Amino acid sequence: MTVFAPLLDGQVDEALLVVLQRIGPVIVPALSSQQISGDVPRYILLDHDTSLNLDEVIQKLDQGAEKVIVPLAWAKEVVGVVPASRVLLLLDASSVSAVSETVRNGVSGVLLKSPALDADFITSMSRFFKGQDIHVLPTDPGAPLTPAKIRELRQAGAIPVIPASQLTLAEGAVSQLNVGDAYTAPLVSDRPDGLYPTVVSEGGRSLGLVYSSIASVKESILTGKGVYQSRKHGLWRKGETSGAVQDVRSIKVDCDLDSLEFEVVQHGVGFCHLNRASCFGHNKGLPLLERTLQSRLAEAPEGSYTRRLFNDPALLRAKIMEEADELCRAETKEEVAFEAADLIYFALTKCTAAGVSIADIERSLDQKAKKVTRRPGNAKPQWVNAEASSSKVNGSAPPAAAAPKPDQDAPIRMRTYTLSECSPAERARLLKRPVLNSDAMIAKVRPIVDAVRTGGDAALMKLVAQFDRCTVLKDTPILRAPFPELSDTELDPEVRKAIDVAYANVRTFHAAQAETTALRVETMPGVVCSRFARPIARVGLYVPGGTAILPSTALMLGVPAQVAGCQEVVLATPPRADGSISPEVMYCAKLVGASAILRAGGAQAVAAMAYGTETVPKVDKIFGPGNQWVTAAKMLVQNDTDALVSIDMPAGPSEVLVIADETCNPAFVASDLLSQAEHGVDSQVVLVAVNLPEHTISAIEAEVDAQARALPRVDIMRESIPKSIIVKTTSVQEAFSFSNDYAPEHLILHLADAPSTVALVQNAGSVFVGPYSPESCGDYASGTNHTLPTNGYARQxxxxxxxxxxxxxxxxxxxxxxxxxxxxxxxxxxxCEGLGAHANAVRIRLRTLQ
Ligand SMILES: NC(=O)c1ccc[n+]([C@@H]2O[C@H](COP(=O)([O-])OP(=O)(O)OC[C@H]3O[C@@H](n4cnc5c(N)ncnc54)[C@H](O)[C@@H]3O)[C@@H](O)[C@H]2O)c1
Ligand SMILES: N[C@H](CO)Cc1c[nH]c[nH+]1
Known part of the structure; x- marks a missing residue:
């Protein structure tokens, strides 16, 4: 709080005004033309002769005035319209008795004009305006305030109001009061050395604790620099030798006038003598981020990510939009904090580039907090529409184009990192996928799984209607083999032929994997151990069908089930709106000999196969990739011993990691990245560049952008590519070390001697060696399986x-x-284990052999 409130009567000398603003709030008559800086706390005084109307009063508050001081005659108009915390009542001592209870409760204090300023009068006022601020303005021209009177008023609990015309910066003036003397007059020290503990803070954060003396406070008030009292060395002008000077923004006293707070702007290395910002340790959080960004702005190397952000407003804009969107979608506490941090990082990068500090932002926030007139707060039309299209209606699955459309003109670009410049924490973050937290997903799918477990077919069909958007299924979602033949009009003969070739290749490779003969080993003479394989009897195959129909997945799951000899093969896939499934998937189901087709998708399909329903056969193991709903449901049911079901693996959103050196063809590399980025908005692709020259990286980036724009699923890539990364490394070893830690689903090697580097692969779902082995071949027809572990699960x-x-x-x-x-x-x-029955079973036989 302040010691006294200066009243700017008349035109105040500029030097005095600057000083008064440091110890404000200042009281400004409504009609004054005095210019004061926008962030200085000020009260607007509406005297009896003020001709402002209520709207203009409110406007003054909206413009940042802390309070308005209104005469009793105005009170009826203002009270109840303007918050009590923003109104002081202007009263002549003689009219106190006219103040009604409504008025008293509608203001936060009073400014009393009175010739009599004795302590008894103040005490009686304090009783009447209990808990409120009492300001007093002496009106007897013959008895201006003295330091002693200021002390007496403060001790009685009142804040003196001193007209600026009675104040001076000069020492020893006769007819005026020195500002420093007036300010320090009521200070009381409770220390033997007579000093005042002083908290020094910047932007609301403590920099340290120091001591002040009357002399140091007066000098600070006058010069606007941080000046304190060292207990060992006397007057201490902060930064005099180190250069780490301070500009004092405000000086306040505490409630019992025995300690001070200096709000400063610290320059140089910081406040602490150990060259830290604060004596209480290094900066963290926002101040640390601000300092880092400021130093990056000054000296970030060309080519670094932060430099790119500073130099490329379109990229920065795209990142801000992307992070804002991700924050809007975040649900758990962790997700919200994570996404908010990302958004703040990019927002602060924008501020730093524009020379805006956190203090500037805080000033703007404080300014806005002072507004009395509230705006309706409606969103602009383009955002209202985006929000409507992304929100879920009654919990149903969002429509395919759910997200607000990213900027169509923004480059479709990955983020770039230089591995050697990343801290261990940054490297660990690069290894993470942009998928939702699995606990949060499991919490979301649990009610769906429980509904099917307890509600059977009826619950299942309700969920199919809700989430798979198929409302026509009546008694059962199951179709039993034999499935109908498909005519050429239903299934394009070209596609049929391609499926046949793919089926043959996949079958050849998977038949070769089948274990048909038993393993037999004689460990000791007469002791023969063997191992033989048996098919898992009942299996469930999940074939995704959300954003794309994947008949290839029906082959990849159905062929090995067929060659292994599984008896019950249930193929689940989301139905079309008319209840049918795509002819391509149907054809694959026939080829692989599926026994049933479950027309359901998502978590509900997984639950139905795990527990069985009246018509859906229960299975022993569930296979197949899917989105986060499918993957979370698989993980949930495999942990339920009642379901007695296992799963193949967590196979979630597709991903690819490409390792490329300067021998690569940028167009090939870009095409491989895009081939997985098109799967879904949560797909992630990674380019690990081995000593790639900048022009090659730029060429790949240009290809990614150009090829993506020419592809049909560009809208998905606009979202997945910005979540994807380019990681610059300086050696093949460093590249493989990162790749092995990332454990990608697909690993593509665009390297000079790609075959020889396969020996370095420790973790990956499937490897594609050399420039003519595009990942798409493994997805469809070369023979390897495309259902692969994602999200780093290729480690195990x-x-x-x-x-x-x-x-x-x-x-x-x-x-x-x-x-x-x-x-x-x-x-x-x-x-040795104390298990006598075990020993007995051997000894009883050995005795017969003696
Ligand atoms: N790892 C692999 O081997 C592999 C192979 C092929 C595909 N994939 C991945 O599989 C995924 C396929 O995903 P998809 O979405 O296209 O198909 P999907 O069949 O996996 O999921 C679609 C279903 O999810 C459910 N769903 C969607 N939003 C929901 C919501 N808000 N609430 C409740 N349920 C909801 C609905 O039931 C919907 O039918 C992609 O991420 C792709 O990358 C991975
Ligand atoms: N690439 C996917 C595996 O992550 C599989 C697939 C199906 N169709 C095309 N691709």
């Missing part, structure tokens, strides 16, 4: 293969002589 999971549809059983056959060999070992170990 294999892609789907024939053995995924088999389980292994071990057996042993021991002859009498074999038991003589191994039996004593077994009995000894059983004794």
């Amino acid at each position: 999971f294999s892609g789907v293969n024939t053995q995924s549809f088999q389980k292994h059983i071990t057996s042993q056959e021991i002859t009498a002589s074999g038991l003589k060999n191994v039996g004593p070992v077994v009995a000894t170990l059983a004794d």
